[in-house]
Amino acid sequence: MRGLARPVGRFKEYNVPVRFSGYPRVALVYPSTYQASITNLFTHTAYYFLLEKSDALVDRFTLDNPDRGLVTGARLRDFDLVLASANYELDLLYLVKLLDEAGVEPLAERRRGGPLIIVGGLAAMSNPEPFLEIANASFIGDGEILLERLARSLSLLPDRPIDFLDSLGEGLYTSEAEVRKVFVKDLDSSAHPTMLIRSKLVKPVYGEGFYLELSRGCRWLCRFCLEAYAMYPYRYRSLGVVKSLVSEGLKHVSRRRVVVYSLSPFDHPNIRDLLSHLADSGIDFSLPSIRWDTLRLDDLDLLSRSSQRTLTLAPESMSPGLSCSLGKCFSLDAFRELALAALEKGFDLKLYLMVGAPSEREEDVLETARRAKEIASYSSELGRRVSISVNPLVPKPHTPLQDHPLIAEEEYLGRIGILEKELGEGAVAHLRWLHAYVQSLIALGGRGIGRLVALLALRGLSKRNIAELSETLKVDVKFPCRRRSRGERPWSRVKFPLDEVVDKVSL
Numbered sequence: 001m002r003g004l005a006r007p008v009g010r011f012k013e014y015n016v017p018v019r020f021s022g023y024p025r026v027a028l029v030y031p032s033t034y035q036a037s038i039t040n041l042f043t044h045t046a047y048y049f050l051l052e053k054s055d056a057l058v059d060r061f062t063l064d065n066p067d068r069g070l071v072t073g074a075r076l077r078d079f080d081l082v083l084a085s086a087n088y089e090l091d092l093l094y095l096v097k098l099l100d101e102a103g104v105e106p107l108a109e110r111r112r113g114g115p116l117i118i119v120g121g122l123a124a125m126s127n128p129e130p131f132l133e134i135a136n137a138s139f140i141g142d143g144e145i146l147l148e149r150l151a152r153s154l155s156l157l158p159d160r161p162i163d164f165l166d167s168l169g170e171g172l173y174t175s176e177a178e179v180r181k182v183f184v185k186d187l188d189s190s191a192h193p194t195m196l197i198r199s200k201l202v203k204p205v206y207g208e209g210f211y212l213e214l215s216r217g218c219r220w221l222c223r224f225c226l227e228a229y230a231m232y233p234y235r236y237r238s239l240g241v242v243k244s245l246v247s248e249g250l251k252h253v254s255r256r257r258v259v260v261y262s263l264s265p266f267d268h269p270n271i272r273d274l275l276s277h278l279a280d281s282g283i284d285f286s287l288p289s290i291r292w293d294t295l296r297l298d299d300l301d302l303l304s305r306s307s308q309r310t311l312t313l314a315p316e317s318m319s320p321g322l323s324c325s326l327g328k329c330f331s332l333d334a335f336r337e338l339a340l341a342a343l344e345k346g347f348d349l350k351l352y353l354m355v356g357a358p359s360e361r362e363e364d365v366l367e368t369a370r371r372a373k374e375i376a377s378y379s380s381e382l383g384r385r386v387s388i389s390v391n392p393l394v395p396k397p398h399t400p401l402q403d404h405p406l407i408a409e410e411e412y413l414g415r416i417g418i419l420e421k422e423l424g425e426g427a428v429a430h431l432r433w434l435h436a437y438v439q440s441l442i443a444l445g446g447r448g449i450g451r452l453v454a455l456l457a458l459r460g461l462s463k464r465n466i467a468e469l470s471e472t473l474k475v476d477v478k479f480p481c482r483r484r485s486r487g488e489r490p491w492s493r494v495k496f497p498l499d500e501v502v503d504k505v506s507l
């Protein structure tokens with residue numbers, strides 16, 4: 001293995017060690033854009049780890065390069081193992097497209113002689129059943145654990161694929177038996193890359209800098225939030241470890257800037273010490289996601305010391321009663337005070353709202369719209385910007401709202417209409433209902449849905465194609481929009497730590 005002095009591949013990557021030959025051949029497949037792939041920290045962790053700890057030839061594939069590896073140019077169909085990430089449900093659709101374009105048979109039962117496929121990531125591990133139409137197995141747990149086991153077992157490939165899968169042990173789901181999620185208990189001792197893959201042509205989504213995973217999981221456990229339940233328990237890296245990662249990581253990026261990955265960074269016991277330390281050391285920082293009620297007014301001064309000028313806050317609903325049914329109780333006075341202070345300090349705001357909560361009425365949406373309007377009007381007076389994004393509540397497995405119906409399309413558009421009437425047309429960006437519906441199909445569906453989605457990926461995403469495929473394959477596609485019983489959970493053999501508690505509090 002050697003690092004190349006010149007930038008390598010079509011994206012002119014640097015910081016990239018390369019091995020042009022080796023066995024087995026392992027493909028890291030990220031079924032999204034190249035840019036999204038380098039924004040995801042696991043891409044970096046897996047690439048460096050496997051090159052360092054095994055003799056494998058390792059390369060990466062995305063929707064921008066489905067056929068040939070980014071570094072070696074080797075064809076995907078010649079690889080022995082594919083490790084695919086599926087953090088979002090629609091990644092299943094894109095994974096099928098990518099495999100098809102690469103000349104690899106997407107359906108597991110028809111694939112002969114192609115690579116073995118293991119899929120992981122938030123969506124695939126929370127309900128692996130639809131993914132197993134494509135993949136041979138799903139890993140239910142933190143990726144670092146899989147990587148450690150791969151390093152020990154890869155030599156069994158390509159000749160002994162069954163022994164290889166058996167050797168991966170606890171957490172590997174093939175549909176045959178119940179599996180419990182495996183997770184890293186102590187983030188401090190878990191792998192975190194200090195060198196990150198960088199491209200001369202494409203910057204990661206949050207811009208240049210060192211990307212740091214400060215914590216995993218979220219202690220708030222809002223009732224709709226898959227990430228909190230799937231990533232439970234909440235864990236964080238200690239200040240000393242974080243500081244040394246930052247000091248090493250900044251040597252390999254072109255800007256002294258740290259992008260902090262954490263679902264709710266102000267829950268970290270030393271976050272204020274960390275941000276002060278960065279600012280005092282002349283290091284810029286960015287916090288892409290913040291739980292608004294963990295932020296104190298004086299934290300705005302601390303954030304002002306960075307170049308970040310937009311705060312992304314997700315109250316979801318500004319109706320106090322309704323917000324509590326989401327597990328995210330909203331206090332108008334506290335939110336107004338924070339939002340107005342942030343605008344006065346020169347921040348723009350990006351607000352995320354949600355519709356389709358249990359027992360939501362039009363009055364609740366109107367209440368939210370009026371409160372958002374008040375904040376938007378104040379921002380105009382100050383010459384600041386408030387942008388608003390709305391999503392429907394997509395019911396997710398393992399969460400207390402897992403059996404709740406997805407809002408009907410007509411009702412959804414009605415709710416968007418209420419928001420637009422108050423805030424002005426064009427002021428509200430919203431997710432297309434069809435996309436939320438397909439997300440729900442994959443999040444809650446079984447093997448039949450996996451088959452349907454595989455064919456849908458090849459035909460194109462449309463309501464008509466879904467209806468026709470449902471008819472041909474005799475697969476029910478109406479279940480997301482009705483209340484479902486406990487017996488309709490295809491993920492029931494995948495056990496997460498909080499499942500028993502969640503069962504007791506499911507609405």
Ligand code: SF4
Pocket residue numbers: 218219220221222225227228263264291328
């Ligand atoms: S605060 Fe955000 S990340 Fe945490 S549980 Fe609630 S919605 Fe999820």
